[in-house]
Amino acid sequence: GIGGENGGSKNCYGSAGQCTYIKVPVGTVVKEDSKVVAQLDLHGEEYVAAYGGAGGKGNRFFLDNFNRAPMTATKGEPGQKRVLYLELKTMAHAGMVGFPNAGKSSLLRAISNAKPAVAAYPFTTLNPHVGIVHYENYEQVAVADIPGLIKGAHENRGLGIAFLRHIERCRFLLYVLDLSVSEPWTQLQHLKYELEQYEEGLSKRPHAIIGNKLDLPESKKNLPLLRERVQHRVIPLSALTGENLEELLSHLKELYNEYVKTEEAQKQKPLKW
Numbered sequence: 001g002i003g004g005e006n007g008g009s010k011n012c013y014g015s016a017g018q019c020t021y022i023k024v025p026v027g028t029v030v031k032e033d034s035k036v037v038a039q040l041d042l043h044g045e046e047y048v049a050a051y052g053g054a055g056g057k058g059n060r061f062f063l064d065n066f067n068r069a070p071m072t073a074t075k076g077e078p079g080q081k082r083v084l085y086l087e088l089k090t091m092a093h094a095g096m097v098g099f100p101n102a103g104k105s106s107l108l109r110a111i112s113n114a115k116p117a118v119a120a121y122p123f124t125t126l127n128p129h130v131g132i133v134h135y136e137n138y139e140q141v142a143v144a145d146i147p148g149l150i151k152g153a154h155e156n157r158g159l160g161i162a163f164l165r166h167i168e169r170c171r172f173l174l175y176v177l178d179l180s181v182s183e184p185w186t187q188l189q190h191l192k193y194e195l196e197q198y199e200e201g202l203s204k205r206p207h208a209i210i211g212n213k214l215d216l217p218e219s220k221k222n223l224p225l226l227r228e229r230v231q232h233r234v235i236p237l238s239a240l241t242g243e244n245l246e247e248l249l250s251h252l253k254e255l256y257n258e259y260v261k262t263e264e265a266q267k268q269k270p271l272k273w
Contacts, residue, residue: 042269087165098178176210182222
């Protein structure tokens with residue numbers, strides 16, 4: 001914090017240290033010695049990182065019946081000093097989780113206003129992208145495209161922990177599987193394992209399973225096999241052609257409504273965009 005000014009003569013008191021505001025994105029986590037001291041999850045939320053010093057006392061403070069013209073004043077106090085670390089974690093309602101080339105970026109472009117890069121090679125997405133899905137009554141659901149994970153991501157392989165941490169801030173998950181590869185259900189098993197190794201219980205959050213690339217012949221063969229091996233509902237679609245996007249959008253709204261209902265029941269304020 002900024003130090004306070006010194007007091008002086010002629011009844012002058014020193015002013016206290018002025019406020020300095022540092023703007024940070026929503027979703028910023030403040031840490032001190034590896035301990036979380038603040039989470040700024042809402043627009044306009046504030047955290048006092050360090051207090052400014054008090055201003056010094058002017059000579060009038062020392063006026064009394066025995067000293068009618070005091071010459072004494074005090075110095076301003078120094079401001080507080082702290083070493084804090086700011087860590088940004090993407091804030092979104094839904095987080096899309098999948099392996100590289102599963103089609104997450106294409107899907108985000110298809111359902112929202114976001115324009116992440118799309119290419120036919122792995123790791124096209126190097127930073128999380130957030131797209132907004134608009135519904136009736138001005139409801140908006142934020143969906144984050146998390147860069148592709150690989151086996152061993154919890155050990156910081158590939159893009160690793162740098163992007164796993166973004167998933168923990170998402171309220172529910174969208175597992176995006178590539179239906180065109182053999183045994184697509186193994187993708188789901190590996191993704192859940194990586195999330196669970198990073199944070200216990202993370203893979204068990206409310207979620208949807210999306211089978212992408214339905215436009216490819218191999219996908220139509222693999223879809224019934226995938227449904228046989230997973231108990232959860234599978235939403236097959238094609239981000240490229242737009243086939244069956246309506247089912248995803250409808251289920252996404254259901255997940256959002258359940259999230260809002262749960263937050264309100266716990267007297268919490270739901271995340272709004």
